[in-house]
Amino acid sequence: MIREIHSSQSPFLSSAIIFLTTIHLLVSSTTSQQQPTFNTAGCQDNSNSTTPPAYTSNLAALLNTLPRKASTATFSNDSAADGGVFSLYLCRGDVSLTTCAACVTQAAQVVQRRCPAHRAAIVWYDQCMLRYSNVSFAGRAEVQYRLLMWNTQNNTSPGETDNGALSLIYGLIDYVPYTGLMYGTNESESRGQPRYAMAQCTRDLSSGACLSCLEELNDASDRCCRGRIGWRILTPSCSLRYEQSLFYEIPPPPPQSPPGGEDDGAGGGGGNNTGKIAGIVGAIVVVTVAVMGIWYCSCFRRKKGRSAGGETSQEILLPDYDGSNHNAAIGIEVPGHENDREVHCYSLATVLAATNNFSNGNKLGQGGFGPVYKGKLQDGQEIAVKRLSLTSKQGLEEFRNEVMVIVKLQHRNLVRLLGYCLERGEKLLVYEYLANTSLDAFLFDPKKSKELDWEKRANIVEGTARGLMYLHEDSRLKIIHRDMKASNVLLDDQMNPKISDFGTARIFGGNQIEANTERVVGTYGYMAPEYALEGVISTKSDVYSFGILMLEIISGKKNRGSFDPSQASSLLLQAWELWSEGRGEELIDSNIAKNCPARWIHIALLCTQDDPAERPTMSAVVRMLGSKSDDELPRQLKRPFTAGGFTHVSDLSSSTSGTGTGFLTSDQSTGTS
Known part of the structure; x- marks a missing residue:
């Protein structure tokens, strides 16, 4: 039955009307004046210039008038006189004016606190919605922010x-x-x-x-x-x-006139009046008990529903309020996943307590999508919290992607996501804490690199290869990581590698081999040429990145290149030249020179061939790494002509789209978003 809120005009006995109205107001004041339930707020900027102080002043003045208006009307579409500020609030059709005013009051406070320097913003509660802008939106249906x-x-x-x-x-x-x-x-x-x-x-x-x-x-x-x-x-x-x-609140039914009309006093005298009075009193008592019973059941049902999942x-x-090109909203779904591994939704209070309110002393590193903090839960478990930056245009997309991808995966060489938090505008990812941070913190540090003997480096290479093989071939999804590099390989207390940062990962269908994308994400220097130059992505893109990573682990040097041909060549070109001249041992880090087999340089170069068809699969790489025979290694390799054309001297991420880095790094070097 469709209901619309309306006022009753049906007559009833005046005493009963007054009494029942009083009872209804008492009930309404208890059920309708509930604390407004916050959903979310978003700040919108439609100008690159700084917000003028006059606009900010006019906005504050306008927002301060809205609670008073909400006490008399559940809707207002207004603009400040000569202030250039347009505002609108709308309360849900069933709430009382008291609840409406309380909700609008909170909304006005929240939007000023969260969006102090924005020209447009919106805030949603269960009971009301409030928005403002420097551009008029009256009469225009807008659905792009959801x-x-x-x-x-x-x-x-x-x-x-x-x-x-x-x-x-x-x-x-x-x-x-x-x-x-x-x-x-x-x-x-x-x-x-x-x-x-x-x-x-x-x-x-x-x-x-x-x-x-x-x-x-x-x-x-x-x-x-x-x-x-x-x-x-x-x-x-x-x-x-x-x-x-x-x-929602169900409105009371309109009162109905009693059948038979009013008594004119004839023929009944005082006896009839006494009977009518008794009947009225009895009816009032019955209705009162019924109304109070309904009120009690309603309150009980609501409390039970909220505690038991109702x-x-x-x-x-x-919605992406940070100005990205995405008009549609971005979904985060956590469906069933392998081994029923639990992913917890943490409250913001829990994360703040664990990280000492995101103190600098708990900060582990800074990635392209925001800082990462060490924390400890009340049960003593140590965690790493990635706090996605509010200024990152891809932050929300990375958050969605990382949750959706990693909850479906479980492997000893993949970092474990413990949970997430979406509250008060924060987007937080909670991971297991890995004491030895990331590979690049050891590999490219002159002192720490000495701790990486050949046994540890071989274990890191083989473990990373097995993790990628799982993503490509063994998991129930086919995952292309798209940003394999040293900072995205984390190390546990036994120096076992765990692939991290799935914010830019791509899910392929079961029979899908490759795809084209207009948005190239990743890190220059690790990108396969067909991906960096043409936007063609496949599992072989990750194989290429893995080959670059292998060369870095073998040499102890970061892959640095240049767009200027007169500058030093990239690590890949140096490796190819030394290997092709039979001097591959000159590339090997002196800390492992006695143990590292030259055939591993051969495997790395095979992974970095320009033609993806000539690169091996990760399962083949795992097999080659575990073998001591050179029989399956092709004798002839082609020079990587394109390698110097798209590597970047400072190891920055693609300017078209920043990516998140491993969250425990000493030298975060991703591009801005």
């Missing part, structure tokens, strides 16, 4: 859930755009399972714009949410929500 949330409980029968959701949502889409409040709820029951839905538009929209907005969200829900037991999509102009538990929607999709 917040998607869905229930984290197990799904019920997808087909059954789809039918229930469709019938409710379609009814609301056809109805809500043509109502005064542009708000409506719908409910039904199937096989004893209640279903609830809500739709709402900002009231500055026309009916047609509201209809188009809701239809677009309905289409989006087809792609993300059908078959889930609860979900919502919020945009600046409209919203849809579907749950199997009640999440209201367990969790933010899984955040």
Whole structure:
């Protein structure tokens, strides 16, 4: 039954009306004046220039007026006089003015605190939404910034859930755009399972714009949410929500006139009046008990739902507010994964306590996507927390990608993701802590490199190769890492290697061999030529990067190249020239010169052939590394002509898209995002 909030005009006995209204207000004050539930806030910049002080002042003045307005109206679309600030707030159609004012008050405070120097921003609560901009948006349906949330409980029968959701949502889409409040709820029951839905538009929209907005969200829900037991999509102009538990306030039914009309006093005298009074009093008592019972059950149900999972929607999709080219929202889904390995959603308070509020003393390193901190949980477990930078344009995408990829994988040579945190605008990844930091911290340090004897280096090479082989061939997904380098190989207390940083990883289909991409990510000097120059990606791209890494481990030198042909050649070209002249031993680090076989240089050069078809697979590499025979190694290798053309003197990441580095490095050298 579709409901729209409206006022009653039906007459009733005045004493009963007053009493019941009082009871309803008492109940409403208890149930409706709940603490606003924060969802997310995003800062938007539509100008590269500094925000003028006058705009900031006008914005603060305007936002300070909104709570007072919200105490008398649940919607306002306004602009400051000559201030160039446009604002809008909208409270959910079922909340009281008191709740609306409280929500708008908090929203105005939060948006000023989180976005102090931004010309545009939006904040979503369960009970209200507030936004502002220096560009007028009145009457324009905007859906490019989205917040998607869905229930984290197990799904019920997808087909059954789809039918229930469709019938409710379609009814609301056809109805809500043509109502005064542009708000409506719908409910039904199937096989004893209640279903609830809500739709709402900002009231500055026309009916047609509201209809188009809701239809677009309905289409989006087809792609993300059908078959889930609860979900919502919020945009600046409209919203849809579907749950199997009640999440909105149900308005009381309008009072009805008693049958038979009013008594004129004739023929009954005082006896009839006494009976009517007794009847009225009895009715009031019955209704009062019923209302209080409903109130108690409602409160109990809400408390039980929140504690037992009845209201367990969790933010899984955040809009990219940092100005990237992505208009669509970016989803984070943590489905079932191998060996049912648990990935925990940590609270921000837990992470802050573990890292001493992200103190400098706990800082382990600085990557292209933000700093990494050491922490210790209450149970004594040590962790490493990657804090994605708010200024990183690819930070949210990396966060999504890393969670989605790594939770599906488990191998002794892959770093273990313990959990994540999405709260108060923070995007945090929590990993196992590895005491020996990253490979580059040892390999390129004159003193620490002496600790890497041949046995340790061979173990690192072979372990990294096995990790890549697992990604390419043995896991249930085919993963292309795309940024294999020394800083992304972490070392545990036994110096065993663990591949890290899956923020730029690419998932391939079962039979997929290669793909083309317009967005090249990775680190110059490690990129395969066909990927750096043409955007062609395959497992052989990682093989090339692994070959460069092998040369670095063998030589103890960083792969440095130059765009200037007059400068020194890259490590790859140096290795090829020495090997082709029979002087390969000159490349080997003096710390391991007595033990490192020259055939390993041959394997590394084979991995770095220009033609990907001439590079071995990682399983073949693992086999060659474990063998002492040279029979399977081709005698003739081609000179890597393209190697000097795209290596970079400072080992910076691609300027087209920065990447995250290994989070425990001494020399972070990725590009900006």
